[in-house]
Amino acid sequence: MGNSLNAWSEALTGFAPMGLPLGMVILAAIPLVFIAVYALTYGVYGERKISAFMQDRLGPMEVGKWGILQTLADILKLLQKEDIVPSSADKFLFVIGPGILFVGSFLAYAVLPFSPAFIGASLNVGLFFAIGIVSIEVVGILAAGWGSNNKWSLYGAVRSVAQIVSYEIPAAIALLCGAMMAGTLDMQQINVMQSGPWGFANFFLFQSPIAWLPFLIYFIASLAEVNRAPFDIPEAESELVAGYFTEYSGMKFAVIFLAEYGSMFMVSAIISIVFLGGWNSPLPNIGSFALNDMTNGPVWGVFWMVMKGFFFIFVQMWLRWTLPRLRVDQLMYLCWKVLTPFAFVSFVLTAIWEIYVP
Amino acid sequence: MSYLTPYTVIFYIFAAITVLSAAFVVFTRNVIYSAFALLFTFFGVAALYVFLSADFIAVTQVVVYVGGILVLLLFGVMFTNSIMNAKPKSDVLHIIPGTLLLLAMIGALLYTFYTTHSWMPSETMLQGSIVERIGFETMSRYVLPFEMASILLLAALIGAAFLARFDKPANHE
Numbered sequence: 339m340g341n342s343l344n345a346w347s348e349a350l351t352g353f354a355p356m357g358l359p360l361g362m363v364i365l366a367a368i369p370l371v372f373i374a375v376y377a378l379t380y381g382v383y384g385e386r387k388i389s390a391f392m393q394d395r396l397g398p399m400e401v402g403k404w405g406i407l408q409t410l411a412d413i414l415k416l417l418q419k420e421d422i423v424p425s426s427a428d429k430f431l432f433v434i435g436p437g438i439l440f441v442g443s444f445l446a447y448a449v450l451p452f453s454p455a456f457i458g459a460s461l462n463v464g465l466f467f468a469i470g471i472v473s474i475e476v477v478g479i480l481a482a483g484w485g486s487n488n489k490w491s492l493y494g495a496v497r498s499v500a501q502i503v504s505y506e507i508p509a510a511i512a513l514l515c516g517a518m519m520a521g522t523l524d525m526q527q528i529n530v531m532q533s534g535p536w537g538f539a540n541f542f543l544f545q546s547p548i549a550w551l552p553f554l555i556y557f558i559a560s561l562a563e564v565n566r567a568p569f570d571i572p573e574a575e576s577e578l579v580a581g582y583f584t585e586y587s588g589m590k591f592a593v594i595f596l597a598e599y600g601s602m603f604m605v606s607a608i609i610s611i612v613f614l615g616g617w618n619s620p621l622p623n624i625g626s627f628a629l630n631d632m633t634n635g636p637v638w639g640v641f642w643m644v645m646k647g648f649f650f651i652f653v654q655m656w657l658r659w660t661l662p663r664l665r666v667d668q669l670m671y672l673c674w675k676v677l678t679p680f681a682f683v684s685f686v687l688t689a690i691w692e693i694y695v696p
Numbered sequence: 697m698s699y700l701t702p703y704t705v706i707f708y709i710f711a712a713i714t715v716l717s718a719a720f721v722v723f724t725r726n727v728i729y730s731a732f733a734l735l736f737t738f739f740g741v742a743a744l745y746v747f748l749s750a751d752f753i754a755v756t757q758v759v760v761y762v763g764g765i766l767v768l769l770l771f772g773v774m775f776t777n778s779i780m781n782a783k784p785k786s787d788v789l790h791i792i793p794g795t796l797l798l799l800a801m802i803g804a805l806l807y808t809f810y811t812t813h814s815w816m817p818s819e820t821m822l823q824g825s826i827v828e829r830i831g832f833e834t835m836s837r838y839v840l841p842f843e844m845a846s847i848l849l850l851a852a853l854i855g856a857a858f859l860a861r862f863d864k865p866a867n868h869e
Contacts, residue, residue, distance in 0.1 A: 359702045431732065438735070463752050463827055470755045473763025477735045480770050484728065492774070503767060523827055 343526060346455040346636065365458060369447035377599035380648060383409045385655050392659040419588035424487065427585065431485030435478055436586065436593040442475030443600040450607050451526045453617050453639035464525035465517055468608055469510050472563065475601065476502055482594070483582035494581025497571055501669060502563050508677035509559035512552035515688040516542055516612035519549070529616040537622030537630045541615040546691050551684040553613045555677050557650075560605035562673070564598065567658035571666055606650030607643065617643045707747055714740030731766070731773050738762050752826050 353361030383398070383406065390397025398405030423432055449464035451457040461467055476499050483495020519542045520528040534540035543549050562569035565581075573581030583594045610616055617639030623630045633642075664672065717736035724730045738761040745754035834842045 428728070430729070434732075461751055463755050466752070466759075466827075467755045470759035470763065473758060473767070474735070474739070476767055477732070477762060477770070480767070480774075481732055484770075484774060496771070496774070499767060499771075503763065506763070 343454055343530070344457055344460055346453070347457055347460075366448075368456075369450070369452075369458065370444065372452075373444065373447070373596060373600045373603065376603060376644075376648075377596050378409050378413065380651070381599040381602075382412070382595075388652070388655050389659050392656070413592070416588055416592045421588050421590070424585050427487045428485040431481045432585070433485075433590075435482030435485050436583075436590045436597070437478070438481055439475055439478030440593050440597040440600065442471060442473075442478050443597040443604060445471045445474065446604045446608075447600070449525050450604065451529055451611065451616060452643050453636045454526075454529070454634075455636035455639070457526055460524065460526050462522070462524045465513060465523045465528065465608075465612070468525070468604070469506065469513060472502065472506065472601075475597070478597075479582055482586070486582070486585040488585055490578045490580075491582050491584050494573055494578045494584070497578075497666065498565055498573075498582060501565070501569060501571070501673075504670065504673045505559040505562040505569075505677075508555050508673065508681040509563060511678070511681035511685050512556035512559065513608070513612055515549070515552035515684055518685075518688055518692055519545060520612075525611055525616075528611060529618060532615040533618045533634070535623040535628075535630050537618075538615070538620035539622060540618070541613065541620070543613040546688060546695075548684055548687045548691060549613065551680060552688065553609070555681050555684065556609055556612070557653075559673075559677060560609060561654060561657065562669070564601045564605055564654075566602070566654050568661040568664050569669060570658075570663060571669060602651055602654060603647050606647040606654070609650055610643070610646035614646055615642075616646070707744075710740050710743040710747070714744065727773055731770050734766055734769070735762060738766065750826070752830055 347365055350361040350365045351359075353364070386408070387397045387405075398408035401407040401411045423429055446468045448458035449461055449467050451460075479495050479498050479502075483491045483493075483498075486492070516528070517523055520531045522528060522531070532540050532542055532545075538544060543553050561567075565573060573583070578584070583591060586594060607616075614620075619630055619633035619638060619642055621629045621633050713736055717733045717740065720733040721730045721737060724733065738757060741761075742754040742757040745751070745757060
């Protein structure tokens, strides 16, 4: 286990017994296992507990101590459920929709650097890939919504897609500010640019006086991209039952849920990579006490990356139980007339800062 | 290629996805299926770009065609009334001129392919970051076409906003 960049993933890529690229399969499976484990523990159980505490309830308490086995019981229930396809649904699209949706949210994990030594694919267009691949998810949502042959589903899908496509613009411009500060689109290089003995002070968020603006814009836009509250009009319970997955049950519903938790971690990881240093330790070196050097490295990198991602997921959950839902027109107003102009302003200011202030 | 490496196997899988889904787009009678099959075609083409070491173009392909054009197409299809009953076949069919045009096109392509060079494999793999080179080229040698395209897009955007806005008198009520 060397300390050079991407040492683990390169070792895995080289692992090919009998000419079969088994290592590559393992490489691709690691994020998949991560999504599954995190969605089960932190995603479902954590969200229920956090929402319960915010509403002064106890949450799941029956199954196991403090209800920790509740998610396991739910999974068993979902596995045993009958796989229902509504008789008037478009069978093919109904079945393939959740699949495309999950693939779309999972593909971006290929370019997320989980540690200085681990990244799925070290592309030099990594960040661009991560923003762009979301559009596959969009087609999955449309397939699910149309295939259900249900007006709530179709409305939910259309709302969701309109929202994702619109919010991609401020999100992309805000991330471009971060890419401009790094001078590269390579996710691993963006992290390397933010490492240094000063810990958190080296992060892009604290490197320029305007970086908080694209950071905030991307955070708001990313909430809309993953259909979380206050932008959850695609699945507004009071209007659309459950949006595009109204007709889904059993494992297909579980796959859609997994895709949602997958994208939640994905946007949280992207925001922490671009603005908060990704796998870099936020602790600074204090004089001769090299706290930063002690808490950096391949294994610590995984810890910081996952913790930063989980922090933003916590904020997402927190907002969900705090803010009311926006109306459709307010949503579009916010995107086109507030976020997009401010994203352009922050883009120009960041460019000026990067050119004139070294 | 005398032997199959995983690389070539993956290439042929993507080529098959592209060609088969493109054929499905053309031959299916269901307009919705045809639109959804385009996703796989675009995705396969993007993967083929990756094999040409043009990963920037591959991602652009996904962003522009899947995120933009395909979504627009799907919206258009979904909001059209009774789309499931629409007959994709029009009453006017020109089979003979169509076949002639097709054969002429294939003939011309094969002729140029065989008279000029055959396949042109690149001698060296691309080195370094392609994004930077694309940026330098668009901002230096191709800056005029780039700016012209941006003005064209801006004009189209303004036109679309003008067409989509509410009429003032109708809005009074």
